[in-house]
Amino acid sequence: MTILDKIVQKKKQEVAEAKSKVSLTELQQYPLFGRACYSLKDSIFHPTRTGIIAEFKRASPSKGLINGTSSVQDVVKGYQNAGASAISVLTDPDFFKGSLADLTAAREVLDIPLLRKEFIVDIYQIAEAKAYGADIILLIAACLPHQEVKEFSEYAKSLGLNVLLEVHNEEELQANIFDSIDAIGVNNRNLKDFSVSLEHSYDLVNKIPKRFIKVSESGISNPETIKDLKERGFNSFLIGENFMKTDNPAQAIKEFVTELKV
Numbered sequence: 541m542t543i544l545d546k547i548v549q550k551k552k553q554e555v556a557e558a559k560s561k562v563s564l565t566e567l568q569q570y571p572l573f574g575r576a577c578y579s580l581k582d583s584i585f586h587p588t589r590t591g592i593i594a595e596f597k598r599a600s601p602s603k604g605l606i607n608g609t610s611s612v613q614d615v616v617k618g619y620q621n622a623g624a625s626a627i628s629v630l631t632d633p634d635f636f637k638g639s640l641a642d643l644t645a646a647r648e649v650l651d652i653p654l655l656r657k658e659f660i661v662d663i664y665q666i667a668e669a670k671a672y673g674a675d676i677i678l679l680i681a682a683c684l685p686h687q688e689v690k691e692f693s694e695y696a697k698s699l700g701l702n703v704l705l706e707v708h709n710e711e712e713l714q715a716n717i718f719d720s721i722d723a724i725g726v727n728n729r730n731l732k733d734f735s736v737s738l739e740h741s742y743d744l745v746n747k748i749p750k751r752f753i754k755v756s757e758s759g760i761s762n763p764e765t766i767k768d769l770k771e772r773g774f775n776s777f778l779i780g781e782n783f784m785k786t787d788n789p790a791q792a793i794k795e796f797v798t799e800l801k802v
């Protein structure tokens with residue numbers, strides 16, 4: 541069994557437990573459920589922003605503990621102030637030490653789009669994302685049959701959420717091109733063996749139809765890489781560990797963005 545299989549299995553149990561405590565109808569009564577979402581596209585292409593989706597990531601299956609001390613609100617405020625176009629917050633408790641409470645804490649201090657970074661296997665989690673303050677959900681092609689990518693993305697759009705589809709190869713990309721998707725992310729990390737290579741982004745960028753926001757995800761650690769990815773056609777860059785592994789992620793992104801502008 542791969543780590544991804546284990547995560548998906550655990551996720552299904554977690555969703556069943558959550559549903560037994562709070563119904564979908566009850567989630568729809570949460571105060572944040574009815575709010576209007578920020579547009580990912582507007583923020584990615586905003587002239588004063590960088591296209592970076594900066595991630596709050598305490599731990600990961602590939603690296604173990606990355607940062608056990610930084611406060612979610614301090615970090616995401618720093619990311620926003622440095623020019624991030626959107627913020628990603630991991631909500632998985634078991635493998636990434638995240639939570640829905642982190643998501644809402646981030647929402648409270650942000651006025652840019654917020655991604656619930658999660659392994660979505662059930663539409664319940666999409667309603668949860670909205671109810672806890674997200675503007676964007678992630679659908680991972682490796683975790684879902686394409687009919688569910690279509691159904692889940694259409695449900696998310698009906699709630700006003702932005703949808704980021706994550707792919708790792710051409711097969712996943714071609715099987716999942718739907719109008720209800722806003723952005724396509726190429727994950728440079730192989731979620732089965734954790735190897736990271738930017739070649740995945742290079743290979744797929746020209747195969748993504750023009751109407752989608754193009755995001756390169758994982759393993760980005762210097763501004764030169766962003767300049768190169770931009771020249772190749774990417775609009776956005778998901779970065780977590782490079783900032784979170786430092787003592788001061790907010791300062792780390794500030795210095796990164798200063799170098800990016802040179």
Ligand SMILES: O=C(O)c1ccccc1NCC(=O)[C@H](O)[C@H](O)COP(=O)(O)O
Binds near residue numbers: 543729759779780
């Ligand atoms: O990061 C992992 O080890 C990981 C393992 C299994 C599934 C997903 C995983 N990460 C999720 C991500 O996609 C990254 O957090 C995100 O793209 C940022 O990557 P990085 O900048 O390399 O932290």
